[in-house]
Amino acid sequence: QKEVEQNSGPLSVPEGAIASLNCTYSDRVSQSFFWYRQYSGKSPELIMSIYSNGDKEDGRFTAQLNKASQYVSLLIRDSQPSDSATYLCAVIRNTGTASKLTFGTGTRLQVTL
Amino acid sequence: DADVTQTPRNRITKTGKRIMLECSQTKGHDRMYWYRQDPGLGLRLIYYSFDVKDINKGEISDGYSVSRQAQAKFSLSLESAIPNQTALYFCATSDLYTTGQAVLDGYTFGSGTRLTVV
Numbered sequence: 001q002k003e004v005e006q007n008s009g010p011l012s013v014p015e016g017a018i019a020s021l022n023c024t025y026s027d028r029v030s031q032s033f034f035w036y037r038q039y040s041g042k043s044p045e046l047i048m049s050i051y052s053n054g055d056k057e058d059g060r061f062t063a064q065l066n067k068a069s070q071y072v073s074l075l076i077r078d079s080q081p082s083d084s085a086t087y088l089c090a091v092i093r094n095t096g097t098a099s100k101l102t103f104g105t106g107t108r109l110q111v112t113l
Numbered sequence: 114d115a116d117v118t119q120t121p122r123n124r125i126t127k128t129g130k131r132i133m134l135e136c137s138q139t140k141g142h143d144r145m146y147w148y149r150q151d152p153g154l155g156l157r158l159i160y161y162s163f164d165v166k167d168i169n170k171g172e173i174s175d176g177y178s179v180s181r182q183a184q185a186k187f188s189l190s191l192e193s194a195i196p197n198q199t200a201l202y203f204c205a206t207s208d209l210y211t212t213g214q215a216v217l218d219g220y221t222f223g224s225g226t227r228l229t230v231v
């Protein structure tokens with residue numbers, strides 16, 4: 001079982017719709033969760049972080065965390081063509097000073113006109 | 114100037130050659146990382162360093178070595194390049210900090226080096 005699992009997609013949504021991206025993780029002691037956006041050939045860019053159960057909103061983005069189900073999601077409202085990218089879920093196990101990120105393989109999102 | 118700079122941006126090299134990828138940062142972060150990215154495999158950690166005197170292997174360190182010359186510089190070497198090392202390589206830095214009960218580690222990535230081994 002992979003530590004961080006994502007559906008590779010592509011996930012295709014029409015412009016203006018809500019895109020829902022999902023991620024599951026295997027390590028129950030994971031404490032911090034991140035969503036990165038990566039355009040083709042470019043470096044990952046951090047768009048959201050969350051560490052408490054529930055929802056966290058930032059503009060058109062909402063991250064949702066359910067630690068009991070070991071599940072984290074990213075909702076993108078009013079999807080725009082510029083949102084078309086690969087979205088990477090990343091998890092950190094808080095082992096103090098030894099903590100480092102583990103990435104999923106990413107979900108490719110296509111926003112169609 | 115970028116916070117994390119990688120050189121070169123693109124490189125084509127021949128099998129068996131030694132090649133060095135360089136990374137420098139102006140963020141003042143102690144922690145630095147080297148990842149490679151392959152289609153369908155995501156980002157995989159090669160080596161990481163939590164300070165100048167600390168070097169650790171990641172999940173795919175075979176065939177690679179690193180040098181942490183200073184807090185700001187972390188180089189990745191391929192001693193004898195082979196075609197399956199063709200990939201997109203990223204350097205990243207981070208700064209460990211705590212907020213409430215959680216430890217957060219925000220990463221900043223360089224622009225990447227596209228390496229092709231022929």
